């Protein structure tokens with residue numbers, strides 16, 4: 001059996017060991033050692049990665065035969081190796097995991113909810129609880145979790161007997177066979193867990209609960225701890241600084257500045273719509289009553305305005321009204337309308353002739369196509385002359 005050095009010292013980054021086995025497994029090699037600081041996947045925490053001499057270990061797993069270090073090159077059984085953990089990764093995982101215990105312990109004590117799902121991913125840590133937590137309560141939990149971090153409480157590991165376990169109140173997701181390992185954060189949490197943890201809560205640095213959403217009758221909470229919380233702070237700080245520069249607003253006033261900008265954009269859009277409407281009304285009025293099959297090409301008219309123009313023209317013209325918006329280079333969007341004729345045959349004709357797409361109802365159709373304005377006009381004229 002491999003000696004589990006990570007249980008003796010969760011902060012061991014480098015160690016010496018002897019290779020006890022090396023075998024081909026799927027398309028890589030798996031190596032076992034007489035002792036290891038590599039934690040195999042468990043308790044929601046992923047297996048460690050790092051190096052055995054110069055051989056890269058990309059994962060560590062455990063099965064009934066022991067702990068396996070996964071590699072792409074083999075190591076000679078009997079050889080001595082120096083193991084080196086990807087410590088940054090492992091330490092970050094311990095920060096997240098110990099942070100999760102604190103939050104789950106606080107939620108259990110305060111609301112009586114159980115942690116029914118824990119995901120410790122490389123990007124995201126989520127905690128699922130079987131009860132509802134509001135945003136206000138989340139903020140209170142975050143404060144309490146950080147108080148537990150600042151108090152720098154020693155994390156205790158124990159291996160109680162079955163008899164002692166019967167009298168112990170602890171959180172556990174599953175019925176565990178064999179020796180149960182208990183992780184205790186005094187005053188905060190007692191939980192059965194097989195993963196390595198920080199030695200004192202102060203190492204977690206910071207617990208940030210970034211969101212809470214409804215999830216299967218309870219909630220899912222997103223957590224960032226330690227270095228991940230710092231990275232997130234940096235990223236968000238960067239965004240705020242950029243927005244602040246772009247809007248020439250103080251960093252703590254960017255929300256007001258964005259709201260002002262939104263209001264301005266809303267008002268400008270309204271003005272533009274009004275101007276467009278006036279332009280359209282004038283354009284429609286310039287067409288003599290009873291004109292047959294009028295065709296309009298516009299450069300910058302949005303689809304709402306095009307539709308409005310078609311409506312105004314169909315009321316005073318005969319045949320089919322055609323309105324195009326766009327350019328010869330970028331292509332055209334169009335709307336066809338009529339009070340007296342089915343516009344769909346012309347729509348199909350145009351789509352075929354100019355690689356277009358679109359369709360609609362007998363009284364109105366819309367689509368887009370590519371072609372020269374003069375060619376499109378020619379095509380419409382020949383179609384309307386024939387029909």
Ligand SMILES: [Zn+2]
Pocket residue numbers: 043097101191192193194195
């Ligand atoms: Zn755990």
